[in-house]
Each structure stands twice: as C-alpha cells, then as structure tokens.
Amino acid sequence: MGEMLRAAMAIAVKDLAVEWRTKTALVSSLAFAVLVLAVLFFARDPTAVSAVDVAPGALWVTFTFAAMIGLNRAFLMERENRALDGILLAPVPRTALFLGKVAANLAFVAAVEVVSVPLFVLFYDVPLWDRLPALALVIGTATFAFVVVGTLLSSMVVRTRFSEIMLPLLLLPFLVPPVVGAVQVTARILAGRPLSEAAGWLRLLLAFDIVFFAISTLLFTATLDE
Amino acid sequence: MLRAEPVLAARGVSRRYGHRRVLFDVNLEILPGQALLLVGPNGAGKTTLLRVLAGLLRPSGGSVERRGSVSMVAHHSMLYDVLTARENLRFFARLHGVARQRVDELLEQLGLAPRADERVAAFSRGMTQRAAIARALLPDPELLLLDEPLTGLDDASSRVVLDVLAALRDRGRAMAIASHQLAELMGLVTAVGFLKEGRLLAVEPTDGRGTDSIMGRYRSLMAHG
Numbered sequence: 001m002g003e004m005l006r007a008a009m010a011i012a013v014k015d016l017a018v019e020w021r022t023k024t025a026l027v028s029s030l031a032f033a034v035l036v037l038a039v040l041f042f043a044r045d046p047t048a049v050s051a052v053d054v055a056p057g058a059l060w061v062t063f064t065f066a067a068m069i070g071l072n073r074a075f076l077m078e079r080e081n082r083a084l085d086g087i088l089l090a091p092v093p094r095t096a097l098f099l100g101k102v103a104a105n106l107a108f109v110a111a112v113e114v115v116s117v118p119l120f121v122l123f124y125d126v127p128l129w130d131r132l133p134a135l136a137l138v139i140g141t142a143t144f145a146f147v148v149v150g151t152l153l154s155s156m157v158v159r160t161r162f163s164e165i166m167l168p169l170l171l172l173p174f175l176v177p178p179v180v181g182a183v184q185v186t187a188r189i190l191a192g193r194p195l196s197e198a199a200g201w202l203r204l205l206l207a208f209d210i211v212f213f214a215i216s217t218l219l220f221t222a223t224l225d226e
Numbered sequence: 227m228l229r230a231e232p233v234l235a236a237r238g239v240s241r242r243y244g245h246r247r248v249l250f251d252v253n254l255e256i257l258p259g260q261a262l263l264l265v266g267p268n269g270a271g272k273t274t275l276l277r278v279l280a281g282l283l284r285p286s287g288g289s290v291e292r293r294g295s296v297s298m299v300a301h302h303s304m305l306y307d308v309l310t311a312r313e314n315l316r317f318f319a320r321l322h323g324v325a326r327q328r329v330d331e332l333l334e335q336l337g338l339a340p341r342a343d344e345r346v347a348a349f350s351r352g353m354t355q356r357a358a359i360a361r362a363l364l365p366d367p368e369l370l371l372l373d374e375p376l377t378g379l380d381d382a383s384s385r386v387v388l389d390v391l392a393a394l395r396d397r398g399r400a401m402a403i404a405s406h407q408l409a410e411l412m413g414l415v416t417a418v419g420f421l422k423e424g425r426l427l428a429v430e431p432t433d434g435r436g437t438d439s440i441m442g443r444y445r446s447l448m449a450h451g
Contacts, residue, residue: 003323006320007320010317010321014306014309014317081306081307083305083306085298085302086305086318087321089298090318091323091365225284
C-alpha cells in the first residue's frame with residue numbers, strides 16, 4: 001500500500017511539474033473561468049433576477065467546464081512519446097497511476113477554483129466569507145466526483161482520434177447528478193439557509209463520490225489494455 | 227552441463243488486432259547473456275512481438291513467462307519533452323524504487339551528464355535515444371528489449387549505445403533487438419531470429435558467422451520459409 005501511494009505521489013508530482021512547465025491547461029482554464037463568470041454576470045438583468053439566484057449555476061458551470069480542460073490533458077501528456085509505456089513497464093500497480101492522476105487533477109482543479117471563487121464574490125457580490133466552510137465542503141465533494149469520473153474517461157478516450165471532443169461527450173451525462181446536487185446545496189448556502197436543508201443532496205454527492213471512486217478504480221486497469 | 231534458466235519464455239504466442247492476426251504461434255526462449263536479433267521485413271510483427279514480450283500488449287493466445295525485470299527501448303522515447311533528462315530519469319527511478327545515484331551514473335555512462343539539466347525537447351535524436359536507453363537501464367533489467375535502437379543515430383552515438391549494450395551482455399544480461407541494421411549489430415548479437423508475416427521461422431546462433439552469411443540465410447528464409 002505504501003509503495004502504491006509513493007508511486008501515485010511521484011506520478012502526481014510529475015504531472016504538476018509538466019503542467020507548471022507548459023501552463024497551457026492552467027492558463028486556458030483560468031481564462032475560461034474568468035470569461036464565463038463575466039459573461040453570465042453581464043447577461044443577467046439585475047432588475048429581473050437577483051445575483052444570488054444566478055450565482056450557484058454560474059459557479060458550477062464555470063468549475064465544470066474549466067475542469068474539463070484540465071481533465072483532457074491528464075492523459076494527453078502520456079500519449080506524447082508514449083510515456084505511458086514507461087510507466088506501465090515500472091513495477092508499480094496500475095491503480096497507482098489512477099490515484100496519481102486523480103491527485104494531480106484535484107490539485108489542478110483546486111487551483112482553478114481558488115482563483116475563481118474570489119472572482120465569483122467580486123462579480124456576484126454574494127455574502128460568502130461566513131459561509132466559506134460549508135461552500136468548501138460542497139466544492140470538495142462535487143469536485144472529487146467529477147475529477148474521479150473525468151480521470152477514468154480521460155484514460156479511455158486518450159487513444160481515440162478525437163479525444164478532446166470525446167471526453168466532454170462522455171463525461172457530461174455522468175456529471176449531471178453531482179453538478180445538480182452541488183448547485184442545489186450551493187443555492188441554499190448562498191441564501192443563508194441551514195446546511196441541514198440540503199442534507200439529501202449532500203448525501204447524494206457523498207454516495208456518488210464513494211460509488212464512482214470504487215467503480216473507477218476497478219475499471220481503470222482495463223482502460224490501459226490495447 | 228546445466229542449462230541456464232531462460233529469463234523469458236514465450237509459448238505459442240499469438241496476437242490479433244481486431245480480425246487481423248499479426249503473430250502466429252511464436253515460441254521463444256531468451257537466456258541470460260544472450261543478445262537476440264530479430265530480423266524481418268516491415269510488418270513482420272517485430273514491434274508487436276517485443277511489446278507482447280514486454281507485457282505492454284496482452285497476447286491473444288499463448289503465454290509469456292518472465293523471470294526478473296524487463297525493460298524496453300521503443301521507437302518513442304517514453305520521456306516527457308518538457309522535463310529535463312535528469313527530471314525524467316528521477317521520475318522513472320522513483321517508480322522503479324532506484325536510488326538517485328543510479329540516475330547520475332547512467333547520465334555519465336551515456337554521455338548525457340553535461341546536458342542533463344536541459345529539457346529533452348532540446349535534444350538531438352541521438353541524445354534522446356541515449357536518454358531513452360538510460361531510462362530503460364534504470365532498474366538494471368534482466369532482459370532489455372530494443373526496437374530499432376540505432377535508427378537515426380550518427381556513428382558516435384551508435385558507438386556509445388553499442389558499447390553500453392555490449393557491457394550489459396557481458397554482465398549476463400539478456401536482450402532482444404528488432405532491427406534492420408544487421409551489419410552494425412553483428413558484433414553485439416549472439417543469435418538471430420527470423421520473422422516473416424508474424425511467424426518466427428527460426429532462431430539460430432550467430433556462431434561467428436558474418437553479415438553476408440546471415441543475410442543469405444535471411445533471404446533464403448524470406449523466399450522459401
């Protein structure tokens with residue numbers, strides 16, 4: 001177990017180092033996040049719709065699509081020079097590769113979210129700071145959900161010719177439950193309602209995390225076979 | 227005299243890509259210290275066979291038994307262009323549980339030490355290939371599989387690679403090399419395997435035979451085998 005976690009950590013650190021060198025996905029994701037938050041803000045008629053009604057949807061549309069840019073690149077970097085073969089030849093369990101990729105993707109999406117949340121507060125003027133722990137909880141659980149499924153699907157589509165298009169097509173249906181759940185919980189948090197009102201949605205998010213983490217971990221090794 | 231245990235034994239190996247069969251009933255043993263050259267025309271199945279032997283491809287039929295670690299140098303470097311040679315090797319060393327000191331030794335041995343902190347993207351074909359070989363040698367493998375290891379290399383780079391491989395063979399390590407460059411590899415290899423249309427027609431020791439003799443046998447097998 002320790003060996004697998006060490007290998008997973010090495011893979012995550014390598015992925016982040018590669019991303020830090022190029023910054024292509026990070027810059028694209030951040031630019032996308034700023035653009036979506038701004039466009040949705042200016043598209044709203046403030047006399048007809050209050051900011052707090054639009055804000056949860058805007059936040060999760062931003063997170064979901066910005067994350068997809070990062071998830072796409074997770075295995076593309078392994079396709080170049082067939083570096084994936086080098087990892088597969090090493091005496092580490094293939095699950096370590098999945099865990100490493102999930103860890104790197106979580107770090108990547110978290111970085112995008114850390115930059116996006118202050119912008120979100122700035123644009124939508126939502127009272128957030130006292131509700132930050134609750135919002136962090138829902139962001140964490142929902143992000144884990146789409147990163148886990150996205151990492152699995154990214155490994156499946158990377159050998160296809162149109163992987164950049166295939167990933168969103170396959171991933172979006174899986175994202176409906178966690179994103180709807182996250183929007184529902186976020187709406188209640190921003191409206192100042194108690195978190196207990198959204199307990200059902202939070203349970204759904206947690207159940208999604210557990211079930212899809214288990215399924216994705218089991219299925220991942222099969223996606224590596226040519 | 228006791229015969230050494232093979233480091234790799236392939237029995238009845240076949241491989242399909244969809245409906246197309248590219249390997250048929252391949253039986254092969256590779257012994258410690260053996261340097262086997264696999265020759266055959268393009269599309270004979272050399273690369274597929276090496277990938278099956280390495281464990282990167284699952285055989286459609288038959289089995290491959292490996293004793294000890296297996297490493298591979300392929301057409302592609304298996305390295306990350308944006309990382310330096312040292313960073314690449316340190317990453318793979320961590321996966322193999324190999325000490326950092328081994329990375330420095332290999333960089334030195336393959337003549338990469340002066341440019342070890344440059345990105346692989348800035349390397350020439352010869353330097354990239356040497357870095358790929360350094361990656362493959364990290365775990366000091368019992369068996370090294372090489373796919374066209376000399377392609378695109380100039381004489382100096384070829385010499386470095388051949389010297390490293392000869393030293394490896396002399397230490398009792400086994401290797402299988404798929405290549406068309408018979409003449410360059412004759413001083414290294416100890417046996418030749420002839421592949422045609424996915425079938426391993428024969429595996430014969432070189433026994434001091436020259437390139438012309440091996441080429442004659444190759445032509446004969448390809449024409450009538």
